[in-house]
Amino acid sequence: MTTILEVKELNKAFGGLQAVRNVSFAVEEGDIVGLIGPNGAGKTTLFNLISGVEQQTSGQVRFCDHDVSGWRPHRIAALGICRTFQTVRLFPGMTVLANAMVGAFLHTSVPAEAEARAEEALKLVELYPDRHRPTRSLTLVDRKRLEMARALCTNPKLLLLDEVMAGLNPQEITVALDVIRRLSETGLTLIVVEHLLKVIMQLSHRVLVMDYGLLIADGPPEVVRRDPKVIKAYIGGTEESYNA
Amino acid sequence: MSKDRDLLAAFLLLLVLASLPWWALKNSYTMGIVINALAFVSLGLAWNIISGFGGQLSMGHAAFYGLGGYTSALLLTRLGITPWVGMVPGMVMAVFAGLILGYPSFRLSGVYFKLVTFTFGLILEIVARSWINLTEGDPGVKIPLLGNAPAMYQFDSAWPYYYIILGLAALYFLISRWVLRSRFGFYLQALRDDQVAAETLGINSLRMKLTGFALSAAMAALVGTFVTQYLLFIDPASGFGMFTSVKIALVAIVGGTGALWGPVIGGLFLIPLAELANAQFSNITGVDVVLYSAVLILTAMFLPRGLVSIPDLLRVRRAPQVAPEEQPLPEQKSRLSGELGLTEANPKAE
Ligand SMILES: Nc1ncnc2c1ncn2[C@@H]1O[C@H](COP(=O)(O)OP(=O)(O)OP(=O)(O)O)[C@@H](O)[C@H]1O
Numbered sequence: 377m378t379t380i381l382e383v384k385e386l387n388k389a390f391g392g393l394q395a396v397r398n399v400s401f402a403v404e405e406g407d408i409v410g411l412i413g414p415n416g417a418g419k420t421t422l423f424n425l426i427s428g429v430e431q432q433t434s435g436q437v438r439f440c441d442h443d444v445s446g447w448r449p450h451r452i453a454a455l456g457i458c459r460t461f462q463t464v465r466l467f468p469g470m471t472v473l474a475n476a477m478v479g480a481f482l483h484t485s486v487p488a489e490a491e492a493r494a495e496e497a498l499k500l501v502e503l504y505p506d507r508h509r510p511t512r513s514l515t516l517v518d519r520k521r522l523e524m525a526r527a528l529c530t531n532p533k534l535l536l537l538d539e540v541m542a543g544l545n546p547q548e549i550t551v552a553l554d555v556i557r558r559l560s561e562t563g564l565t566l567i568v569v570e571h572l573l574k575v576i577m578q579l580s581h582r583v584l585v586m587d588y589g590l591l592i593a594d595g596p597p598e599v600v601r602r603d604p605k606v607i608k609a610y611i612g613g614t615e616e617s618y619n620a
Numbered sequence: 621m622s623k624d625r626d627l628l629a630a631f632l633l634l635l636v637l638a639s640l641p642w643w644a645l646k647n648s649y650t651m652g653i654v655i656n657a658l659a660f661v662s663l664g665l666a667w668n669i670i671s672g673f674g675g676q677l678s679m680g681h682a683a684f685y686g687l688g689g690y691t692s693a694l695l696l697t698r699l700g701i702t703p704w705v706g707m708v709p710g711m712v713m714a715v716f717a718g719l720i721l722g723y724p725s726f727r728l729s730g731v732y733f734k735l736v737t738f739t740f741g742l743i744l745e746i747v748a749r750s751w752i753n754l755t756e757g758d759p760g761v762k763i764p765l766l767g768n769a770p771a772m773y774q775f776d777s778a779w780p781y782y783y784i785i786l787g788l789a790a791l792y793f794l795i796s797r798w799v800l801r802s803r804f805g806f807y808l809q810a811l812r813d814d815q816v817a818a819e820t821l822g823i824n825s826l827r828m829k830l831t832g833f834a835l836s837a838a839m840a841a842l843v844g845t846f847v848t849q850y851l852l853f854i855d856p857a858s859g860f861g862m863f864t865s866v867k868i869a870l871v872a873i874v875g876g877t878g879a880l881w882g883p884v885i886g887g888l889f890l891i892p893l894a895e896l897a898n899a900q901f902s903n904i905t906g907v908d909v910v911l912y913s914a915v916l917i918l919t920a921m922f923l924p925r926g927l928v929s930i931p932d933l934l935r936v937r938r939a940p941q942v943a944p945e946e947q948p949l950p951e952q953k954s955r956l957s958g959e960l961g962l963t964e965a966n967p968k969a970e
């Protein structure tokens with residue numbers, strides 16, 4: 377197994393608020409890594425730093441033997457990191473298919489090829505019948521599906537999923553888990569942020585736990601779930617996430 | 621609208637417009653109105669690339685139009701260079717100016733781009749007024765009369781001008797259509813809709829916007845050379861003035877910002893309307909200004925997506941349960957959870 381992503385002593389401060397504190401970890405190629413933590417723990421901020429959407433205060437992100445610290449997001453994307461947004465960010469003026477095609481154009485400038493790639497990804501997330509609809513007319517769940525399809529169209533090596541399963545019913549979660557596992561089998565590396573602990577424990581090869589910007593646990597699910605620090609963080613956390 | 625229907629409709633419109641001089645436009649006055657309209661159709665199509673598709677509102681597009689017109693006019697009067705050649709340096713000047721303006725302002729928020737383009741038009745107008753040695757100041761540059769001299773981009777009747785601008789408008793329509801369907805166009809629209817998301821998909825926002833702006837500026841400059849040759853003069857106000865900039869934007873906005881057909885419909889509707897109003901109330905100056913303002917306000921209030929959205933609106937009125945642009949619904953999966961998702965995710969919005 378080779379290390380694909382390495383985060384070293386990463387810090388991010390918003391004014392006086394330390395959203396990410398000295399976080400270090402490494403991700404092996406092909407792994408599904410779960411990232412959990414109570415609200416405000418810094419999970420989304422960590423994704424923003426890795427994908428270049430925000431600049432770290434200090435620390436380093438290495439991906440595929442490149443130090444990508446300080447790179448613009450489009451260069452990081454070209455290197456193979458793609459992410460979804462917790463607050464879904466689609467292109468509302470474009471159709472479902474066009475949204476996915478924007479992602480697919482990363483590796484081809486031929487519209488027909490981008491379209492074929494986009495259609496394939498839309499089939500995977502079961503949005504193919506809706507491909508000509510305007511994105512405005514999609515439900516939130518479908519928007520999340522589309523965002524995931526769009527990210528897949530860029531053919532990433534590492535995919536960061538930020539709460540793509542929030543709001544899904546149990547059957548839909550089963551489908552989503554199946555999709556993620558299938559992606560993982562193709563060699564894709566994933567970091568998955570989710571509040572549903574049970575889901576994360578089922579899915580992940582490894583689990584990272586953040587609390588108040590700190591990485592408080594890092595290990596296999598069965599070890600992490602018994603970690604006293606994690607239990608403590610979650611008793612202070614929200615009801616829903618603990619019961620899930 | 622389907623892609624091929626666009627082409628077919630454009631071709632039919634082209635045929636109709638091309639036939640007009642044979643049966644409708646019998647004198648140079650009426651022909652002049654349509655020439656003017658087609659010039660603004662072309663300028664609107666140029667503006668639409670960066671401002672419509674790309675969402676970067678240029679408030680001073682006359683600057684590029686004026687650069688094209690002045691450059692070819694001065695090269696002709698000073699050096700005797702035919703505008704057929706002089707239009708190329710005109711476009712180069714416009715591209716150069718666009719890159720210089722765009723490079724700093726595209727890195728900032730959209731407001732700066734509006735301010736910078738607006739100010740640039742003002743500055744060029746002042747320069748054209750005061751740098752008399754170069755630009756001949758307020759009276760503007762007169763193109764020397766050469767009679768019928770096709771090689772010098774000059775004709776003794778209106779119809780060659782008519783077909784040149786018709787061809788140019790058709791070319792610009794094709795360019796717009798190509799842009800919309802290419803990666804470049806997808807990227808411009810993605811940036812317009814959500815720049816952060818676009819960048820995380822690998823889009824170099826600065827480069828895309830600069831490319832769009834350069835193309836848009838070059839297209840406007842070419843129209844500048846045309847209009848200068850047709851009117852046989854260019855002056856600071858008509859070349860760089862705010863009114864020209866506003867008209868360029870208005871043609872596209874009234875027709876439909878970001879829509880392929882927007883500037884075409886907008887230009888063919890708005891310019892003849894203004895000419896008609898001016899002719900009707902020739903004793904009052906500035907009727908067209910009032911008209912443009914009124915049309916802008918009405919569009920903003922009742923047709924935010926422009927004249928091109930009227931068919932969609934009519935369709936909705938007839939069948940209110942179907943939203944515009946929608947296909948009939950495919951068989952539904954369980955969507956109930958969508959509502960759940962909505963209520964659950966909102967409190968966590970960043
Ligand atoms: N742009 C910003 N400016 C200021 N503070 C921010 C910004 N982004 C995040 N924060 C703060 O940083 C902290 C971490 O936020 P973050 O969104 O990363 O948490 P999270 O773990 O994703 O939480 P959630 O589970 O609610 O999504 C929070 O206190 C948040 O208020």
Ligand SMILES: [Mg+2]
Nearest residue numbers: 419420421462
């Ligand atoms: Mg978050």
